[in-house]
Amino acid sequence: xxxxxxxxxxxxxxxxxxxxxxxxxxxxxxxxxxxxxxxxxxxxxxxxxxxxxxxxxxxxxxxxxxxxxxxxxxxxxxxxxxxxxxxxxxxxxxxxxxxxxxxxxxxxxxxxxxxxxxxxxxxxxxxxxxxxxxxxxxxxxxxxxxxxxxxxxxxxxxxxxxxxxxxxxxxxxxxxxxxxxxxxxxxxxxxxxxxxxx
Ligand SMILES: *[C@@H]1O[C@H](CO)[C@@H](O)[C@H](O)[C@H]1NC(C)=O
Ligand SMILES: *[C@@H]1O[C@H](CO)[C@@H](O)[C@H](O)[C@H]1NC(C)=O
Numbered sequence: 001x002x003x004x005x006x007x008x009x010x011x012x013x014x015x016x017x018x019x020x021x022x023x024x025x026x027x028x029x030x031x032x033x034x035x036x037x038x039x040x041x042x043x044x045x046x047x048x049x050x051x052x053x054x055x056x057x058x059x060x061x062x063x064x065x066x067x068x069x070x071x072x073x074x075x076x077x078x079x080x081x082x083x084x085x086x087x088x089x090x091x092x093x094x095x096x097x098x099x100x101x102x103x104x105x106x107x108x109x110x111x112x113x114x115x116x117x118x119x120x121x122x123x124x125x126x127x128x129x130x131x132x133x134x135x136x137x138x139x140x141x142x143x144x145x146x147x148x149x150x151x152x153x154x155x156x157x158x159x160x161x162x163x164x165x166x167x168x169x170x171x172x173x174x175x176x177x178x179x180x181x182x183x184x185x186x187x188x189x190x191x192x193x194x195x196x197x198x
Contacts, residue, residue, distance in 0.1 A: 104158030
């Protein structure tokens, strides 16, 4: 009786250890697979390092879905554009800007507003893609994200010229450049998803 009890105890312990190890190995394997998927998908983008850096943290959400990859890229682009817009509005209030700088900031914030709107609409339709609306929604998303890319690109045009405030100009251009690259990456991932969906 005592022997079988000890046997059971040993058996149970080793069984539990085996299960724990199997689960751990499986989850490490899944994590590796998900991360590898993000990396290989980023191969379709122009700014690969930014792609991997911005989307690796979403790997467990994306798993191995090209659709979720494109969706997550849009989400991250929207969040970044939103943060930059907030930063620029704050900067215009707190920095002593020359009239030309103030007007460039205003134009840029307005163009960023269009970018945000186009990204929001794209995310909305991306989340509702289905068999029956696929063609229409996909073409909407491609059009809007292309427009978002144009709008954010024109944003820095007003900051050309040596008479602009050096610090503000550098700060804004750097942030806008990141949004431009994130948007370009999102568009590439959307086009890739569209191309494999057929
Ligand atoms: C990316 O593409 C290159 C060829 O263009 C290939 O050699 C490389 O293995 C790819 N990387 C991944 C992570 O798929
Ligand atoms: C995108 O953002 C929405 C809203 O915040 C969220 O519900 C969704 O899970 C996100 N999707 C991806 C793939 O990141």
